[in-house]
Amino acid sequence: MRPADWLVMGGALALIVLYGLWRSRGSDSVHKYLLAGRTMPWYAMALSIMATQASAVTFISTTGQSYVDGMRFVQFYFGLPLAMIILSATAVPIFHRAKVYTAYEYLEQRFDARTRALVTVVFLIQRGLALGITLYAPAVVLTVILGWPDHAASVFMGVVAVLYTTLGGVKAVTWSHFQQMMIMTLGLVAALISAVTLLPANVSFLDAVNLAGAAGRLNAVTTSANWSDRYNLWSGLIGGMFLALAYFGCDQSQVQRYLTGKSVAQSRLSLLFNGIAKVPMQFFILFIGAMVFVFYVYEKPPVLFRQAELQRIQPLSDFEPVAGRYDAAFQSRRSAADQFIQARRSGDAALGQRALAQYRKAQGELDAARRESAVLVEKAGGPAGVNDTNYIFLTFVTRHLPAGLAGLVLAVIFGATMSAISSGMNALASVSMVDIYKRHIRKTASDRHYLNVSRALTLFWGCYAVLTAQFVKEQGALVETINLLGSLFYGGLLGVFILAFYFPRVGARGAFYGVLAGEAVIFACYFFTGIAFLWYNVIGCAVVIATGLLISPRTRGTLPAPSGAGSAAS
């Protein structure tokens, strides 16, 4: 990190926090602190929704995912626009008319207090666990780049986010998200331009795209129907839609974003904007990863991007032959890439085919050498199955981006972390206050009292996030860990909300046991089958609905009208 990087990063982060705090002044009641007085315009909510989802994991892990596996991860988001349409048409008007503070409050209006409590607990467990992982991601960044210990990194990030979330509530969160998304866009565009301009002078942008495609890194759509394949068109459209329905429709960290809207129309627009912008944004981020891959076709990448693990195996005698094969494969891939470009320009099909075969063979050898190195790490006493996906993009940023730009990209990563954990803290505090404290502990008190409790709970969840981040162990690509965790719980949450919205004859008993059955089946799938995690959302949801219908009386019921007064709307 050079002085210019520190300056840009510090300036960007200070701007985000101060702007959020400035816009949040006047949050002096529970209604304003938790729902911004329902005054937010659609564009602020839309960017806040996107910033909440786009944690540091999105930038660190998604680009690395593209580097090693290609762009097929984009299919994971294909179901999102479908979910946005369904939620705009159904959940948004229902939540608005019910005038609730949290999504779970509605469940008591529709079913009973027991179902609301069960779903509240499921949410608190899931979101609480996710919060620690989300905060852990930048600790990985700082460990690699600045040589800071993990603890210092997560404490620093946590303290900054706790500060503005506790002081300013949902308004500070939303307006700081607005700034963060601006800086994220700027940082991403700068990263892509840099990756392309850092290529050798004889390699054009089109050549780079062709080289990425030749290595299978542009596989944005795959139509194979395989239940254990995590990312294909079908799992993305169906599984992704269910995951997005659950995340945006039942997870308070997202529901709270659009509950702050001035009207149903404003909230709907915010979700639909997300439906339009999210897929291209993910495509763009993955494309950056593909361009970083091409950059490393010409600039020799380390055998392992995790510097500590590389240093661990370098003294081993077994490492020398692996490194030798890696060097040879790198040279072979580079020369094949040059020939491939030359053949494409001259139209020499035979040379093109030969170069392509050599390019792919060398890529296979490089991948094999990387796998062998990972085995050596274990032999040398390091972690088993070492995965360096999360380190690829950061290695590129810190070693190759010009001064200032690296700081900007790092500000994007830190800003993204703060945006994700601030939404999480905000939502956990709201649910703890509205669904637990006000519902079960102290049913009547002054608005000032509830405001102070909300602030104290935000502080509590912030400290909880910082503490749990110290115990998170890295498990493969962070983006997958986060989504897997969500998929373990979201099927149950989504199922109960679908029962609430669309099945009038299902009563409280059906909903309660439906959630228990759904969660049991999801965990059985996780422990005993090889089914890809995106399908857990579909399976869990189906089990909740089926169980709810089975144990409900076969008489036709009617949906109760929303009470029209949120329990915390004092």
Added chain:
Amino acid sequence: MKEEPPPILGSWRRLYAAVLGWLLLLMVVFHLFARRFTP
């Protein structure tokens, strides 16, 4: 309660259809993009 219309396209149904159309377009473009550059 009368529904507030969206600021563009006149009705929510049309806006939903436009988002669906956008998704379809993206999938087709991504598919063509992948095919064009994957030998």
